Amino acid sequence: MNFYKKIQVLGGSAKYDLCGSYLCTSPPRKRDPLGRWIYPAVLPEGKTILLLKILLSNACENDCKYCLNRCSRDFHRMGYQPDGLAKLFINLFSHCKVQGLFLSSAVCTSVASTMEKMIKTVEILRFKYRFKGYIHLKILPGAGFDYIKRAVQLSDRVSVNLEAPSRDRLKSIASDKNLDKDILLPLKWIKVLRSEKTGAPAGHTTQFVVGASGESDKEILKTTSMLYSEFDLTRAYFSSFQPVPGTPLENHPPTPLLREHRLYQSDFLLRKYNFKFEEIIFDSSKNLPLSRDPKQIWSLTHPERFPVEVNTATKQQLLRVPGIGPKSAERIVRMRGRNNFYTLEELRGVGVVVKWVRPFILINGKKQSGGFQCRLFP
Numbered sequence: 001m002n003f004y005k006k007i008q009v010l011g012g013s014a015k016y017d018l019c020g021s022y023l024c025t026s027p028p029r030k031r032d033p034l035g036r037w038i039y040p041a042v043l044p045e046g047k048t049i050l051l052l053k054i055l056l057s058n059a060c061e062n063d064c065k066y067c068l069n070r071c072s073r074d075f076h077r078m079g080y081q082p083d084g085l086a087k088l089f090i091n092l093f094s095h096c097k098v099q100g101l102f103l104s105s106a107v108c109t110s111v112a113s114t115m116e117k118m119i120k121t122v123e124i125l126r127f128k129y130r131f132k133g134y135i136h137l138k139i140l141p142g143a144g145f146d147y148i149k150r151a152v153q154l155s156d157r158v159s160v161n162l163e164a165p166s167r168d169r170l171k172s173i174a175s176d177k178n179l180d181k182d183i184l185l186p187l188k189w190i191k192v193l194r195s196e197k198t199g200a201p202a203g204h205t206t207q208f209v210v211g212a213s214g215e216s217d218k219e220i221l222k223t224t225s226m227l228y229s230e231f232d233l234t235r236a237y238f239s240s241f242q243p244v245p246g247t248p249l250e251n252h253p254p255t256p257l258l259r260e261h262r263l264y265q266s267d268f269l270l271r272k273y274n275f276k277f278e279e280i281i282f283d284s285s286k287n288l289p290l291s292r293d294p295k296q297i298w299s300l301t302h303p304e305r306f307p308v309e310v311n312t313a314t315k316q317q318l319l320r321v322p323g324i325g326p327k328s329a330e331r332i333v334r335m336r337g338r339n340n341f342y343t344l345e346e347l348r349g350v351g352v353v354v355k356w357v358r359p360f361i362l363i364n365g366k367k368q369s370g371g372f373q374c375r376l377f378p
C-alpha cells in the first residue's frame, strides 16, 4: 500500500471521532495536500492546537451498523505498526504540521491486541521520541483494566464512545457491544484512576452518534447528565449520523447539523450554566426545538424570573439571561462592585450580546426597548 494512500484512508476514517464540536473548530478542520487529516482542538485551558487524527487500523472485528469500518463491509483493510505510526507523527510534528495526536482504531483481531498496539505507539512517542505534547487516546469498548490504567498514565485525555444513550438503543446499532460491561465499566475505572491523579489531566470524554438509533434528544441529554454526575465525565461530543454506503443504514436519513448544534448548546447549559437536566425544554417528540436556542426557550417559558437588574442580580441569575455567558456574568459581578452599569453599550463592552439581552434585564431600574422581539414580555 502506497504510504500516502494509507495516511489518507486511516486519517479520513478517523474523522467520525470528534475532538471538538463544529461550533468551536475555528479555523475549520482541514486536509492538507497529502490527505492527512488535521483538526483544530480546543484544550481545557482554551488554547487551540492542531491534532493529527488517525486510526491505527480500519480492519474491524465488529459489525456496527453505522460504521464504514464494520467487518461485513467490502473494502480494502490496512493498518500501521506502532513504530511506523509513531515515526509518521514525529515527522509531522518536527515539521510543525501538527501539535498533538488523536489516536483511535477499529478492533483489529481483538480488543486486547489493538489496545496493546495503541499503547505501544504512545509509549514510543513518550519515551523514545520524548514527545511531551497533547495525546488523546481512544479506549476501545471492552478494554481491560490494565490497558485503561496505562492509557490514562500516558495520555492527556482518554475517551470511550457510548454511541447510543441506552442498552437497547446501542444493541440496535452495535450488537457486539454491551453498554454496561464494555463502556460504562471502563468509564467507571477511568473516573477512579483520574480521582487518584493517575493521569489524563485533560479529562475523559464520550461521543454519541446522533440519530442512528432513533433515539430522542431527551434520551441523549438524560444519559449525558447522568455521566456528568455519576462518572465525572469531562464532556460529551455529539456526532450527527451520516449514512455510509455499503452499511445497513445507508438509506437512513442523515441527521441535520442543527440538531447537533442544539445538543451542544444544551450540553453547555448543563456544564457551564448550572442547569439541571429537568430544566431543559423538549418538544412533544422529546427533541430540542430547532427553531430557538435552548436557553432562550427556557427564559421565554419562565417570565416570572425576568427582568433581572444587572446591578444587583446574583451571578446565577445573570447566567439565566439570554446573551449573558459565564465570562460576561463574571465580569459584570466583578466590575459593578466599583461602578454600576448605566447603558447597554457598557454591557456590550464586557461581552454581553445586546440584541438578546434587552427584554430580560433592567439597568438601574430601567427597561430596555428594541432588539429581540419577545412575545411573552410585551
Ligand code: SF4
Pocket: 060, 061, 062, 063, 064, 067, 068, 069, 070, 071, 105, 106, 107, 174
Ligand atoms: S467497533 Fe468501532 S470501528 Fe468497529 S465497526 Fe464498531 S464503530 Fe466501527
